[in-house]
Amino acid sequence: MPPMQVNRLEKGGRVDRADAVNFTFNGRPLQGYVGDTLASALLANGVKVVARSFKYSRPRGVVGHGSEEPNAIVQVASGAATIPNLRATQVQIYEGLEAFSVGGWPSVDFDLMSVVGWFSRLMPPGFYYKTFMWPARLWLTYEHFIRKAAGLGQAPQLRDPDSYDKLNHHCDVLIVGAGPAGLSAALEAASAGARVIIADEQHEMGGSLLSGKASIGALSGQQWLQDSCEQLAAYGNVTVLPRSTVFGYYDHNFLAILERRNDHLVPQLRTGSRQRLHRVRARQVILATGAIERPLVFANNDVPGVMLASSVCTYLNRYGVAPGKKLLLFTANDNAYQCALDWHAAGRTVVAVVDSRAAPDGPKVNACRRAGIEVIAGHGVIDVKGKKAVNAAIVAPLNAEGTALTGSSRPLDCDLIACSGGWSPVVHLSSHNGVKPRWDSDAIGFLPGVSSQAECSVGAAAGSYTLLACLAEGAAAGASAAGKTGNGNGESGFVAPNTQEKTEHAPQALFLVPHSQRTSRAPKQFVDFQLDVTAASIELAAREGYESVEHVKRYTAMGFGTDQGKLGNINGIAILARALGQDIPSTGTTMFRPCYTPTTFGALAGRDVADLFDPERYTAMHRWHLEHGAQWENVGQWKRPWYFPQSGESLHQAVNRECLAVRSSVGLLDASTLGKIDIQGRDAAEFITRMYTNSYLKLAPGKCRYGLMLKEDGMIFDDGVTACISENHYLMHTTTGGAAGVLAWLELWHQTEWPHLEVYFTSVTDHWSTATISGPNARKVLAKVCDDIDLEGDQFKFLDWRECTVAGVKARVFRISFTGELSYEVNVPAHSGRHIWEALMAAGEEFAITPYGTETMHVLRAEKGFIIVGQDTDGSMTPQDMNMDWIVGKNKTFSFIGKRSLARSDSIREGRKQLVGLRTLDPLQVLPEGSQIVNDPAEAIPMAMQGHVTSSYYSANLKHSIALAVVKGGLGRMGDRVYCPLADGAVIEAEIVDSVFYDPTGERQNV
Amino acid sequence: MLQIKCPYCQELREEDEFSYGGEAHIERPANPEACSDEEWGAYLFFRKNPRGVHHEMWNHAAGCRRYFNVTRNTVTYEILESYPMGEKPAVLAAGPGERN
């Protein structure tokens, strides 16, 4: 039997008392009603402590009622479906809901950290700065406790079982927030015929109308709300999105909305995607995001039972919950008196209203007095008694400015302190675009700045707090926005309802309530509840010399919580301003960035997960590789066979076998992924010659040439073989990963510098399949399936290519080699890829032809000292650095791309890193790639770095390890000893040698 | 996320379809070998990076594959015009420091 809901009123509110909902909080069974949030249900049950604070482990209770809530952060559900970092004020309860506090270790009611008491000393202001100055050794110790004690929930350990989706929209008018201003705007825009989306983060439309007792003309606010929602639902041009947070406002009126479709349902009733990300391009945006009440900063203002006045009203009026027995209201404005009036009307005791102003006299103030409520003017609550719950408020007289006490204090017994420092417009979304909010001293808050986007802010978000102003501004903005999209004449037909609104007298700007002791000595006065930032820590920051609010935020961590300081930032800036002796505008503003509230990764990823995360590209031979046990290497989006292990073989065993097979007989490689660009046009040869370091002007049909492509800064960018197909027709090969970049590079130069050259580029990478036969028996294998050309070495030479028929398929065969062996690259139209592969495997059977993968290819080319662009180069290497001066055409008439840079003083200086080989003294030891190279391992740290290892393998053919490296002045250091100190303390000794380890004269490929 | 009009396709399309091409209207010296290191370095490395109006190249990579010019405000990210390669911008920066 669940306990009584001790704080639930007998009637009133929008909850359904006939429909009970059972849930648990930290394992304790509780009951609420349909319509409750977790926060209202907890308060109904008298639960006061819902969390422990981040830094000081202080007990904390519910403060607010919406997305501003800093304390009541909970984790919902368990196992794979667990969701961390939710605000209890935004979680709708459902039957069987399990919720847990986050933080608070080992429990919220008994917190070890607060007992030990050393934790706060560990985290002084400036924690984030100072931590990094501490010895790294200690940080590991601290981190262990900090993570355990201060976490804001636990990420699920299992794969997310839910699905998420995305929806792209275009609309005429997007309205953010469905309070009176937003609804009024939507009604006008919709009636003008505009396509409208209205989104609200709550599960019901209505905003402040849900929490108050206002009337609109002859209607109650609630009735007006119901009528308006029905009208909107009847329009075919309106999309209403409840439970939908517009969390980001990006350039060109692009907004992102997180719709929570299922989270409020009993798990068995959930269908379809859990959450949906709406990506909206809106022609006009109306921000009707409302305002958040500002708490007052006084000593021990974080004791559970200190709440926002508007939140107390909301729990009373919307949920039928009175979160206490004896209310004390502390305010600096007329507006909050409504809280005392509502509390009184609910039949509960109002101990007093404490007003910081000397002579409050507005209509609501006097209504309180008429109701017999004591108004203590010119006073403030300076302290709170109680640890886990409020016992009493300490009240003292204040001077007119609210900056000092003018007399002695006295306690007033109460169990609930509602406080109001005024309102802070929700300017978050408008500032997402970099628009700075501007301080308005009349509104005592930041108002939205002037944006260059097609947007406007209305109602409380723009500092207009009366209901009539919200309705009128909303209507005008709705009509105007619709008009700008060609719907209606832009004029609002809004007629002000005959509503008597109580006028309010001027509020006081009160940001820090003084204490009898100075701030640094007073009990903690909290500014940012979630990250435990106090007034004293902000003043300390000012004393330590921080003047920019951005620096103070980082120093104190103010506003860095998951609530982004929705409650605390403005008090914090004001306290800093006073400490610095300046006004708020010159102290700075507060900028906000997406996301407005935490957003799940699942929603951002949508369906782009697992197999759909990124496209995979397969060659036409892919399935054969799969059937023959290939292990895969990802090269860009391509899946390339890495090696083909036979039963029980390790990577190294397989690669050693494949390497030996190629050099002793013959191997077969799938080279289809190499980039291929078909280049045609009268000026094709001229263009190609401008892009490579060597010349193609005299390359005849049937011939190939290897080229090195540079960026204009002279650094190697790509390499590959280009073949002359016929006059004015070439085929350029690029690296597998560089294909798209090279094509864009060619287009850039053609379109921007040399549009007068007649040349056309077409990517044909996917049009061809390539099987490379390599090894001394390559010609014999090819001869078995190709009889329409002469394959003899003097007829079909190295760097020739031929059109011929291979296994019945018309093919282009290139005699080029990346292994240093006799090689033929057989290119056939892609749909014949598997056929040609199988035909070559069959033809090679008598020679034990061995399929090999990229790892063997890498080893074999490294034995020959052939570089891989992007592995042996890193964007800072010239051809000279790679010892490839031979390929740079010194006498080309046109100054090819990058040529001038090769003569820059930095390109020709001594001591540049140059490509060399390394041989380890221990022939079996393989240097880790990336190892740093030094001359003297005994040198004091930091040692003088000489370079690093770029490629390193064990060579089965040579029976020792080989490595390529770039070493300062390396080409002049042949025979020198160098050292590679490893992370584990070991040092590998090696000798600098020539980068060509195998067949340096190239005899094997020229047979 | 920007919306960019390709002057060749004559369509306003999502930024996803485009790739950035850097500052526009930088001409390659006609005779690089005649440049001093300083002149060549200025061509190679130095860019305006203005606060405000900026002329820049974009490539309609997932569309017509053509490069074109865009005048964009680097503060507000407003795109003021798109125009084909070889044409001059209609919108120029008001203040000093802008050389076109």
Ligand SMILES: [Zn+2]
């Ligand atoms: Zn286009």
